[in-house]
Amino acid sequence: AQKITQTQPGMFVQEKEAVTLDCTYDTSDQSYGLFWYKQPSSGEMIFLIYQGSYDEQNATEGRYSLNFQKARKSANLVISASQLGDSAMYFCAMREVSYSGAGSYQLTFGKGTKLSVIP
Amino acid sequence: EAQVTQNPRYLITVTGKKLTVTCSQNMNHEYMSWYRQDPGLGLRQIYYSMNVEVTDKGDVPEGYKVSRKEKRNFPLILESPSPNQTSLYFCASSLRLPRGELFFGEGSRLTVL
Numbered sequence: 001a002q003k004i005t006q007t008q009p010g011m012f013v014q015e016k017e018a019v020t021l022d023c024t025y026d027t028s029d030q031s032y033g034l035f036w037y038k039q040p041s042s043g044e045m046i047f048l049i050y051q052g053s054y055d056e057q058n059a060t061e062g063r064y065s066l067n068f069q070k071a072r073k074s075a076n077l078v079i080s081a082s083q084l085g086d087s088a089m090y091f092c093a094m095r096e097v098s099y100s101g102a103g104s105y106q107l108t109f110g111k112g113t114k115l116s117v118i119p
Numbered sequence: 120e121a122q123v124t125q126n127p128r129y130l131i132t133v134t135g136k137k138l139t140v141t142c143s144q145n146m147n148h149e150y151m152s153w154y155r156q157d158p159g160l161g162l163r164q165i166y167y168s169m170n171v172e173v174t175d176k177g178d179v180p181e182g183y184k185v186s187r188k189e190k191r192n193f194p195l196i197l198e199s200p201s202p203n204q205t206s207l208y209f210c211a212s213s214l215r216l217p218r219g220e221l222f223f224g225e226g227s228r229l230t231v232l
Contacts (some may be wrong), residue, residue, distance in 0.1 A: 009159075033218060035220065035221070037221075043207070043225070043226050044223065044225055044226070045209065045211075045221075045223035045226075047220045047221070047222075050218060050220060052218060091161060091162065093162075093221075106152075106164060106167060106177065107152070107164070107211075107213075107221055108164070108178075109154075109161045109162040109163075110161055111159065111160060111161035112161050
């Protein structure tokens with residue numbers, strides 16, 4: 001089973017509108033972290049936002065917020081007031097933290113959602 | 120400037136010709152990792168390293184080797200490249216913390232003919 005599922009291969013949003021990118025995850029760990037990254041057409045990976053499994057508040061970073069629903073195992077990214085520069089691939093990722101042995105800090109990525117912002 | 124540096128950024132090679140993609144970070148990060156990105160498949164982890172001399176396989180390690188002799192360097196070695204290793208490769212590093220965000224290199228686009 002996939003650990004990270006992004007069900008929207010592509011999405012369109014009108015400039016200045018808000019958009020939600022979906023992400024569901026699968027883990028049996030109690031301690032884990034969820035990340036969102038942006039990859040513009042130039043190819044670099046840009047960190048956007050982080051949510052820890054024990055964080056009580058939803059994470060926010062400027063126009064980005066993370067709608068974290070732990071019981072549903074979802075961590076959707078909300079972009080408010082979309083801009084043309086938001087057009088990019090967006091990846092959701094999860095880090096499961098295992099303290100057995102050497103510990104494990106692997107980050108597993110979803111397949112991504114391509115967001116296109118329409119003027 | 121804090122960064123992860125990969126070289127080469129672009130490479131075209133032929134089947135069977137050994138190559139190494141270097142990766143270096145200047146942030147004193149314990150954790151380093153290699154990913155490959157292919158269309159429709161997202162980023163898949165090849166190998167990772169928790170610290171010097173500690174490496175482990177990710178999800179797609181076949182055909183690759185790594186070493187971590189120094190904290191700052193984590194080269195990816197393709198002993199005998201094949202066309203199915205044509206991909207975009209990313210090196211990344213982070214602090215060994217649950218909240219540690221991954222810092223990515225700029226990517227290395229490899230074509231194996």
